[in-house]
Amino acid sequence: MPSAWVPKGGEKRAAKGAGRVRGSQEAPANGAKGGKKTLDEAAMTPFLREITLVSSGGAFLDGYVLSLIGVALTQITAQMSLTTHWTAAIGASVLLGILVGSIVGGYLTDIIGRKKMFVLDIIAIALFSALSMTDATPMQLVIYRFFIGVFVGADYPIATSLITEFTPKHHRAISMGMVSAAWYLGATVAALVGYCLCDVDNGWKLMLGSAIIPCVFLLIGRCKVPESPLWLKSKGREEEALKVVLRVYGADVTLEGEEEAPKTKAGFGEVFSKGYAARIVFLGILTLCQVVPMYAIYTFGPQIMTAFGLGVGKSAILGESVLSLFFLVGSLPAMFWLNSMGRRPLLIRSLFLMAVGLVVLGLFPTAPLPVIICAFGLYAFFSGGPGILQWLYPNELFPTEVRATAVGLAIGISRVGTIVATYGTPIFMAAFGIGPTMLVAAGLVILGLVLSIFMAPETAGKSLGETSSL
Template identity: 60%
Template sequence: MDVAGQHASEVRHLIDDATMNRFLAKIVFFSSGGSFLDGYVLSIIGVALVQLSSALSLSDAEVAATGAAALAGIFFGSLAGGRLTDALGRRTMFILDVVAIGLASLAACFVAEAWQLIALRLLLGFFIGADYPIATSLIAEFAPRRERAVAMGVVSGSWYLGATAAAFVGFGLYSVTDGWRWMLGSALVPCVVLLIGRHDIPESPRWLAQRGQVDKAREVLNRVFGEGVELEEEEPVRAGFGSVFRQGYLGRVVYLGLLILCQVVPMYAMYTFGPRIMAAFSLGEGSLAILGESVVSLFFLVGTVPAMFWLNSLGRRPLLIGSLALMAVGLLIPGLWPEAHLAVIMIAFGLYAFFSGGPGILQWLYPNEMFPTEVRATAVGVAIAISRIGVVVSTYGLPLFLDAYGIGPTMLAGAGLLLAALVLSVFMAPETRGLTLSEASSLSEKGNSHG
């Protein structure tokens, strides 16, 4: 459909070929704030657990449940949020989930028993999971094709920035009495900032067009891009939850779920139980172990910057395969040689974290490129949910596995997952560089190329 009206005398072009402007940059920035919150909320618990384990007299099982609760919430939140986002629109959920995250974070300051903390972490995870499909589908549907990888790079980088900020905030509050309460409640601050920044971000014009709201889609396009920008012609389609499992898309959603699972299980282990892992490598206890985790977190963040440009210059598929191989090497070294000098261990972790940049971006970019507008958010939610099944189990089991088998086998298990993702990607990873969203999500040979 022509959502921009009749062609005028001026040159017109598709939204995929538009240029970046200040308002579009604002959309990307504040949409990425949900990813920042995600990284912050999920990572601050790893630092807070150092104090609150004794403060609340948590057992090993309760520590594991506290770490896994948010991830379990993400499973349900990503499924529900994805479906609601496709049904009700991106913007409605865009505001509600940040309000809920802020209130749950504030409530966490006042917990007195383990079950209260676990329940709040479950609730936090639900709304964090909902933000995955909301924010990334909104960004993908606004971003021109040349800027899509960079825009999703900002999303991925925001996660690592939030995680890094959490590590340093935790380090600063570690010596404060009941510092863990301030750590858990501190997420309220970025929530307030996000609500202010998100209040005037409009609905996705692609979603409006799919719903037949042509005039509103035209208004949004003119507001964000100015005159002369239009969407590709698409027939309005109403699709249910089961549409992401139909022939063609089923293989894509299963691949993405398994890819993200293998990639994020080691990463979440590093962030949720980072100080404990660092202590296992003789980095010491308490603040020194937290500082070690903070350094590794910086490598995650720094690696995102070149990766967002390599995704365009090298392509999605080659960068993914090469990065997974180097990430696996980064975990194999401490797995096979856990008694190595601390410098060797930190270099290995740095290698793993730095090259996580490309796959970290692709966990957001691939699902949004490989599915059409009518089910885009649903597909993101399903892929994330599949991955979180494994993440919940592994996060709950990690401290138990670590106690039973030691740090070496724990690192080897993480390396094994990355090698599995590598083999899977060699056979199934598509190349979507340079394609419009319609081309990338098509089931035709061009839209599903491995070349």
């Protein structure tokens, strides 16, 4: 396979790449002229940080709406006398929506631009969250949750493409780490909101409708974000691209030396051509192995906490919020380790430790409480690095003209597994118990570990032109 894809020299090369990251004053490597910097060499300004913040809002909403349904279902199931299959359908419907939205949204984002989609999807999420507050039937809830998922899924390739294309290379891992941290923050806030509303009559309506509040703030912030200059350049709109560069970076930054205008049009065919197909398969399976256990834990968090003896009712919800904090805290150092340690070694080590935590939970589900907490903590804390890389890798490994499409496809592949797992988790737990359920989750993480050992690339310290080349 091409050298830009399969690392040679393993972790030693990763260490060299990390060394290049720390040297922020290196000579221009992308062919900039006249002493000007390229986008990859530009300084990280307050406006660029604001772009990262409002772009991360979609991930916050994903973590929020996905996790809150687990708490809301404890009320909905009792109030509507739902069967296990209806409970699973409501939980899995948002994931089916994410599958559709990530693929279609990624394709449209590469065709019509990042900016338009960036605003429209937030408006749609607020609309369907408002509809969820009505006296909905189980089928209506499935439909509303599906469309929330569609627009949450569409936001993945939109927002992460914008962050990647605006952020200088030395800050890319940290900026994408903010996306992952925002997901866990959303999940943590959801657990706390659920804890406060779980004893309120019809509290589930307030839970599902509360997503409108962050949508309003995000809509205000996103209206100020310009179109990606790299996307504009890829469409031959260089004059508009230069105006955006001048506005965002200043007069000492140039588009020269960045990715050249594509020789082919954006589309699914281009993504699967040449060496890109192998990258899509790797990223799709890796993301599937990483998110399936996590989504199952978040969607049915209170039930899983109860199965491990970590409380019933509000106590179980509180236990889920503590677990969510482990996920959040683990993503913070991982932002910096991705540069200092390198993408590949951090991924492999993290997946190994995550698997250890899940194996302990699977083999010893009745272990003393401190053991259960430590095993959950081990799994959740070291999910930080892989959690960031599920956003960072696909954005680094594909060129501008197909970046959003590729991100959407990778996420779409992974969501096939999450739909099956989320629908099947309560059914599997009822039939076989919590121990075997955790062992299945461990098996998936181990599969991701083996795949990463053979296929994970090292992209630290490289420009987008280098990481996306074949």
